[in-house]
Amino acid sequence: MDYRLDEILNRDFLEKDHLIYLLSLNNENDIEKLFNKAYEIKTKYVGRKVYYRGLIEYSNVCAKDCYYCGIRKSNKSYKRYTMTDDEVLEAAKAAFDYNYGSVVIQAGEIESEAFTNKIVKLVSEIKSLSDGKLGITLSLGEQTEEVYKKFFEAGAHRYLLRIETTNENLYSKIHPADHSFKRRVECLHSLKNVGFQTGTGVMIGLPDQTIEDLANDLLFFREFDIDMIGMGPFIEAEDTPMFKDKDRLLSKKERFNLALKMIAVLRIMMKDINIASATALQAIIEDGREQGLKVGSNIIMPNLTPVKYRADYQLYDDKPCIDEEASKCRHCLDARVRYAGDEVGYGEWGDSKHFAKRK
Numbered sequence: 001m002d003y004r005l006d007e008i009l010n011r012d013f014l015e016k017d018h019l020i021y022l023l024s025l026n027n028e029n030d031i032e033k034l035f036n037k038a039y040e041i042k043t044k045y046v047g048r049k050v051y052y053r054g055l056i057e058y059s060n061v062c063a064k065d066c067y068y069c070g071i072r073k074s075n076k077s078y079k080r081y082t083m084t085d086d087e088v089l090e091a092a093k094a095a096f097d098y099n100y101g102s103v104v105i106q107a108g109e110i111e112s113e114a115f116t117n118k119i120v121k122l123v124s125e126i127k128s129l130s131d132g133k134l135g136i137t138l139s140l141g142e143q144t145e146e147v148y149k150k151f152f153e154a155g156a157h158r159y160l161l162r163i164e165t166t167n168e169n170l171y172s173k174i175h176p177a178d179h180s181f182k183r184r185v186e187c188l189h190s191l192k193n194v195g196f197q198t199g200t201g202v203m204i205g206l207p208d209q210t211i212e213d214l215a216n217d218l219l220f221f222r223e224f225d226i227d228m229i230g231m232g233p234f235i236e237a238e239d240t241p242m243f244k245d246k247d248r249l250l251s252k253k254e255r256f257n258l259a260l261k262m263i264a265v266l267r268i269m270m271k272d273i274n275i276a277s278a279t280a281l282q283a284i285i286e287d288g289r290e291q292g293l294k295v296g297s298n299i300i301m302p303n304l305t306p307v308k309y310r311a312d313y314q315l316y317d318d319k320p321c322i323d324e325e326a327s328k329c330r331h332c333l334d335a336r337v338r339y340a341g342d343e344v345g346y347g348e349w350g351d352s353k354h355f356a357k358r359k
């Protein structure tokens with residue numbers, strides 16, 4: 001019997017060495033104990049409801065060149081696309097008709113007046129077509145505080161910007177020299193200043209990433225008092241500079257398991273935040289997102305991107321459901337969520353309870 005594990009799981013406040021201990025668990029019974037505790041805390045603090053954010057992958061045009069990402073600007077093997085306004089509104093309408101509470105608009109990173117104006121217009125139109133009812137999350141990378149403010153005033157109220165890793169040295173290894181960790185953090189501060197429910201996250205299983213790095217990531221989330229997290233396994237993407245590292249990574253299954261542990265430990269640390277089951281979990285294990293629900297996550301992002309664009313928005317290899325219509329995915333996902341023991345919070349925004357308290 002491991003008394004240390006019980007003692008740690010019942011602590012009010014986890015210190016760094018506790019996090020390292022939990023992330024390093026390798027005995028199946030111990031891991032199950034961790035997962036059960038996380039699910040118990042989820043049930044108690046945020047409930048067994050899963051909120052949907054219909055994902056609209058608006059454009060794969062990107063000005064950045066992150067070494068890990070399939071749609072980085074230097075990757076010439078993708079046809080670049082941007083959805084038409086009608087296609088975006090149709091996808092949002094589908095979300096509304098399916099009674100999803102919210103949509104996420106995600107895209108490569110473009111900083112330009114034309115892009116800003118376009119997003120402002122789309123956000124306002126989605127608000128009006130749904131009578132203000134659809135919640136809108138944006139995930140459009142680094143922008144100035146002024147631009148974030150415009151997005152917010154147009155009606156978006158959540159924003160996701162992953163820090164990717166809080167180890168600055170590792171950050172500089174996975175990005176070209178003109179990508180700045182400092183700016184990333186500044187952007188997160190701007191998002192909070194503007195009033196967004198602010199989300200971040202990291203990739204798990206990056207080359208040379210240690211358990212201590214991951215513990216530091218968790219500490220960063222707590223120190224930053226973040227409202228929402230989306231984190232998942234790093235998955236090598238062909239035609240990217242980091243594809244060459246694929247043979248020195250943890251196995252995909254190990255990255256998956258580590259991602260589940262990160263979710264569970266985070267749920268124990270930050271009881272009332274929203275945690276997404278990243279799609280990358282499903283790229284490794286078919287029911288990966290549902291397994292995420294069982295260890296503490298409470299958000300899923302069903303894909304609403306028109307099928308004709310999906311193959312061109314592959315941030316990583318083996319991205320699931322690239323040829324499946326949203327209408328088909330819908331029933332299958334609902335059944336899976338129920339099977340996992342949760343229910344879907346249809347028609348609800350499912351905002352971060354933590355954000356409500358923070359305000």
Ligand code: SAH
Pocket residue numbers: 068069070106107108109139140141142160161162164202203232233234235236237280315316317
């Ligand atoms: N351009 C925006 C949004 C799209 S990218 C941005 O960068 O914020 C969204 C997320 O996809 C990134 O934050 C990154 O964490 C994730 N991602 C990109 N490539 C990945 C890979 N190879 N494996 C796992 N996740 C990846």
Ligand code: SF4
Pocket residue numbers: 062063064065066069070071072073107108109141315
């Ligand atoms: Fe562009 Fe985002 Fe991919 Fe970086 S992670 S290359 S910013 S889409």
